[in-house]
Amino acid sequence: MALKIYGVSRSRATRPLWLARELGLEYEQVPVIQSYRLPDPAAPDAPLNTASPAFLAINPNGQVPSIDDGGFVLHESLAITLYLARKHGGPLAPRDAREEALMTMWSLWAATNVEDNALQVMMHLPAAAPKHDAARAQAAVAALRRPFAALERGLQAGGGHLVGGRFTVADLNVAEVVRYAQPAKELFAEFPAVQSWIAACQSRPAFQAMMAEREKEPA
Amino acid sequence: MALKIYGVSRSRATRPLWLARELGLEYEQVPVIQSYRLPDPAAPDAPLNTASPAFLAINPNGQVPSIDDGGFVLHESLAITLYLARKHGGPLAPRDAREEALMTMWSLWAATNVEDNALQVMMHLPAAAPKHDAARAQAAVAALRRPFAALERGLQAGGGHLVGGRFTVADLNVAEVVRYAQPAKELFAEFPAVQSWIAACQSRPAFQAMMAEREKEPA
Numbered sequence: 001m002a003l004k005i006y007g008v009s010r011s012r013a014t015r016p017l018w019l020a021r022e023l024g025l026e027y028e029q030v031p032v033i034q035s036y037r038l039p040d041p042a043a044p045d046a047p048l049n050t051a052s053p054a055f056l057a058i059n060p061n062g063q064v065p066s067i068d069d070g071g072f073v074l075h076e077s078l079a080i081t082l083y084l085a086r087k088h089g090g091p092l093a094p095r096d097a098r099e100e101a102l103m104t105m106w107s108l109w110a111a112t113n114v115e116d117n118a119l120q121v122m123m124h125l126p127a128a129a130p131k132h133d134a135a136r137a138q139a140a141v142a143a144l145r146r147p148f149a150a151l152e153r154g155l156q157a158g159g160g161h162l163v164g165g166r167f168t169v170a171d172l173n174v175a176e177v178v179r180y181a182q183p184a185k186e187l188f189a190e191f192p193a194v195q196s197w198i199a200a201c202q203s204r205p206a207f208q209a210m211m212a213e214r215e216k217e218p219a
Numbered sequence: 220m221a222l223k224i225y226g227v228s229r230s231r232a233t234r235p236l237w238l239a240r241e242l243g244l245e246y247e248q249v250p251v252i253q254s255y256r257l258p259d260p261a262a263p264d265a266p267l268n269t270a271s272p273a274f275l276a277i278n279p280n281g282q283v284p285s286i287d288d289g290g291f292v293l294h295e296s297l298a299i300t301l302y303l304a305r306k307h308g309g310p311l312a313p314r315d316a317r318e319e320a321l322m323t324m325w326s327l328w329a330a331t332n333v334e335d336n337a338l339q340v341m342m343h344l345p346a347a348a349p350k351h352d353a354a355r356a357q358a359a360v361a362a363l364r365r366p367f368a369a370l371e372r373g374l375q376a377g378g379g380h381l382v383g384g385r386f387t388v389a390d391l392n393v394a395e396v397v398r399y400a401q402p403a404k405e406l407f408a409e410f411p412a413v414q415s416w417i418a419a420c421q422s423r424p425a426f427q428a429m430m431a432e433r434e435k436e437p438a
Contacts (some may be wrong), residue, residue, distance in 0.1 A: 105295045
């Protein structure tokens with residue numbers, strides 16, 4: 001059975017979708033929609049969504065992505081990418097226990113120190129955003145300066161990468177969280193190592209192919 | 220050089236401190252205080268705290284715990300416990316790649332689905348809390364029902380444990396996050412598997428010894 005990735009591309013499923021392309025994995029994407037994006041997720045003709053009983057039987061958290069890898073079901077996007085990288089090996093995977101620890105550390109760091117505020121930037125900063133709120137956006141930008149300073153220092157110490165002096169699943173995980181903050185151009189301008197690093201991550205063919213596929217989905 | 224654990228016991232350092240006792244590790248605890256708990260962290264006679272330049276040189280995020288394991292510095296409490304468990308092996312550690320993935324998944328799940336609301340319960344629910352706020356506390360309790368339902372289902376499927384049918388670092392990590400919500404007794408009463416599980420986790424001698432040590436610190 002091929003790898004199944006549950007989740008539309010306009011979701012945190014970007015993380016395993018990007019990684020699968022980096023690794024050249026065959027996979028089937030099951031386009032589960034986040035229920036909050038549907039007018040009536042309970043409607044019987046609604047597409048498969050995170051509130052559908054059929055999906056809740058897979059992930060009771062009602063979140064995407066999840067994967068099914070030959071019968072092994074796993075949730076949490078950043079854990080999924082770490083698992084797939086380790087399973088398939090190569091330069092994106094950890095080479096030893098310390099690299100593995102640092103990749104897990106950076107993934108947890110992004111989820112707990114960056115993601116909430118980065119999402120606030122994405123939702124509230126762009127003038128055209130339906131929920132535009134300059135004050136909330138600026139508070140989030142201000143709160144991101146400290147983690148960005150730590151990221152800057154980590155990238156400087158690591159020669160432009162987070163772990164092992166090469167692009168790994170840690171860069172992928174953190175870059176996909178930091179991406180949400182990219183409307184805050186002035187924030188990135190303050191941290192040149194972060195700016196060069198995310199540009200390098202996003203210039204990778206696997207990222208670009210994933211984003212091109214994502215653009216085909218309705219916004 | 221022995222393992223150094225940075226952080227007072229009244230902090231997320233409980234996680235590596237509990238684990239170190241489970242594994243019987245020798246360690247030196249460096250009691251770094253969270254700067255927000257000090258009246259003036261910038262005072263030259265302040266104890267070592269998360270805003271001290273000496274500590275920021277170790278962890279630029281200004282958070283505890285961090286560890287130094289023979290020169291290997293690692294942050295993020297849940298990554299530290301996963302690393303130490305893997306390094307030292309035994310029943311708390313993952314036995315294979317799937318167990319490892321599930322342990323990482325549950326750790327990320329607790330950090331992103333439970334921790335913020337559990338901390339709201341801890342800070343605002345007890346009538347004697349300095350920041351008592353019944354409305355905020357009840358909103359957090361309400362928000363925890365969904366992750367608690369997922370945890371209940373996971374524990375039922377796992378025979379009272381999260382991974383591998385035995386107590387592992389995944390139980391330790393999740394239990395230490397869920398602990399913050401324990402003032403909400405009615406919430407736990409709704410989820411009997413969660414209630415039995417956390418009671419079993421907290422009856423472990425290593426947890427009790429860690430908490431006894433913690434009680435000696437000023438509140």
